[in-house]
Amino acid sequence: MQRPDLLQLTQTRWDLIVIGGGITGAGILLEAARRGKKVLLLERADYASGASSRSSKMVHGGLRYIAQGDVSLTRQSLRERERLLQELPHMVVRLPYLFPIRRGRFPGRLPMQALLFVYDFLAGRRTHRWLPRHQVLQDYPSLMPHGLRGALRYDDALTDDARLVQRVLHEARLEGGVAGNYMIVHQIEPGSEGFSVTVSDAVLDTRANLLAGQVVNATGAWADRLSGGSAKVRAQRGSHLFIAADKIALHDCLTFMHQVDGRPVFAFPWKGAVCIGTTDLDHGELNEQEPRCSAAEVDYLLTAVRQQWPDLVLSADDLLSSMAGVRPIIASGKGRTPSQERRDHAIWRTANGVVSVAGGKLTTFRLIALDVLRTLGFIHARDHAAAVQQRRQRCFRHEVTDPHRLSHPLAAPADGAELREQIRWILRHEQVVHLDDLMLRRLRAGHVMARGGEDLLADIGDLCRDQLGWNETRWRQEADRYRAIIADSYSIALPNTRTQVGI
Template identity: 40%
Template structure:
């Protein structure tokens, strides 16, 4: 959506021409999934996000589309079964966006879990997925898969296959599908209040445009059904939120390091020596990622979450444990990211890593609130919320049916010839990332890459012109990831980015310089390495 079409959509909303069937609050993976299923079911749908699409957890996850082997080990059979089936569905629908990734779990003598127990767990995992991916590697084979791995006491390794994605791009694709079916989706629009009639039934939402730092005036839209998919923020709009199961914000942080400093071609997992939590090193966007931590996030949810010095040390320690011959220090870190998971607490003072990751849905007279859950199962969560809420639509009798379960979430990419000079891997990624929009992207600009990021200038220009970019961090941290994978947030590339993208963004030169200053300050605070130790230790 361009700036002019965004303004047209806002003007239409302010005119209050007709009510919506459903208003979705939250532009992360869950909200996008709800909007996609609602619009695909023929419901008049509005989605609003108070910041940028995928600004919260859905651009800062561990990027895994997986069944959650650890959850199977904890007895969460249904969660794992649903997730592995959704993983297979997404792999089939969007290769290049969701890609298979081999996971290797080394086993060391006299350390839990032993290989026999882990292989039994993998057998159950394969049965749930309906196919076999597990394998056993001898110590020699393990070192072929993972060169440089600590071989002291190595008994072998278990291998299995899950998947990896770009979470923010997945959200963009789902929003594009929702729009293709008629949904109105707007970022930087905040829900200030849920509107109700005298009997307490939901009648709509009061909204405010926050694109200009919240300076816009409030306006109202009418709807009998509101789905609150705001994640860690869900309790702000849910009445009686202090009762029952509370949302426990848990922070997970990651490090991005150069691939040549930690060259892993698969995801390598090990239990951290401090707390026995599983931590991963995995390849992503041509770099290596280390993650994740898991601790209570007690800071203001409206501020950008950021990694602490204690978390940096925690993650560097697992790298030193896995690869003792490849020292990794703070100066090697390209970037960091921290996300806040909206885990629904069981209220019995569990350690963060022991909390249940299953989602919870609350109902209140036309307000459906969703929290918890996994990125992988977004479609199932969306359909469950809509199935509960569709009976709140009094103007429609009988309640509308949801779209056919067999219909794809992500429409197939059109059959286009691969452009000259574009590699097979890049072409598959572009097809997966952009789907039915690929033809337009190919005409946006050069398909040459920006530095060694693997991101093309065409992608940056296309996003600037068509993908709701309100601020520079939208473009460099979520529409593309060059701010995470190039040094210092791609600072050296900013003059060239301005030359290529300023016109498409519609920004004056003073606005561009203001955005650059804002972005670099934000990057240093929330995506860089802490300049000095901050308070807080990992539990």
């Protein structure tokens, strides 16, 4: 699966060009290709380099949407969760979630139980049960005992978000879709017979105009730049920390309310580390730089850790990395705080004819794609309804031979022969252009290993030279670029203030 040649792409008149290689764009590519459309996806950097590799990795219905009265979003998300659990068992796994109930703290046992009753009912399987205090402390002896009455346990699911995007892209290519990363869309010009899309290839430094009958702008937080209409997206940052697993032995996802602002916080095992998140605040102006987790956000998340594990002592070495993502939230314009904004998606067509889509969830990518196809006129309302319900037909119909543990959300990064096998497969099949594509979004080692997985680089260098033909100079440039990205955007800025954020 090589990157396509931009000049060759000009030879086709595309039915559809999708801009943006996150989960939304990938889902649209798949559903359009499956319906026989000539469809091309263009991603300006690496696939999933936006929000789609920086999420909380939950494939879920979203308990809070029920609390906000959005039962239909929860029902649909839960249906998609069950579908993904069934179809991608090595990539989307069920995980017990534990919600400790403490005396005098919101929410109490009964309201939480009522919420979980509805949640399980919508999912069509009863999973929640009460764990008494002694059992919770037996499983988690270092959890703060003060005021603990017990915990509600229920099931939800976890994934590897960037690998899920790759899986959708593999499926789309097997259905005839074409995708290229490091292809920047600069301009979309409507004409009498469709659109002319100006694209540059950031690797080869070439530029061309491509022709398409329809264009979908699925650029997430950047959607306002290409939509051709008024601004709709509120860019909201959410950050996570990765902590060494031997410090907090977690086998469930612990979820609790932050004592500062009452927002839900999750601590869960992921790829051999513990992930804690998230914050939710206005990101401000979007620029070309990767977002980073501020010192105040680190403080907010470490406060949450101290709240649950008061005796835990963490050294700088235990804090492996941070990860900041920008949520493409559709702004209500009602002066709501970031956390109060709704999470569902919106699709809009502007006067120039471009269809834009933003918002929504990783979990609901298939439904978002179907809504987009309906807006484009590629499927009719009746077919849309049938496809949404679609129970017999699978979303993932092709076999992809990716190494088994590569995408498992609970499998720690491999080493030795297994790592080499994974890397060889990735380099052959997944359009790796830079070392950071490999370390952060294919292997995920950059997040969960100390110093961005520096210890793996010697072995990886040999494989890149061998498989990608990189010479010594190229390898040194890539290693320098990677170290700079880790230092600038994924290292942990230790707080020197006690400022609390995320309110």
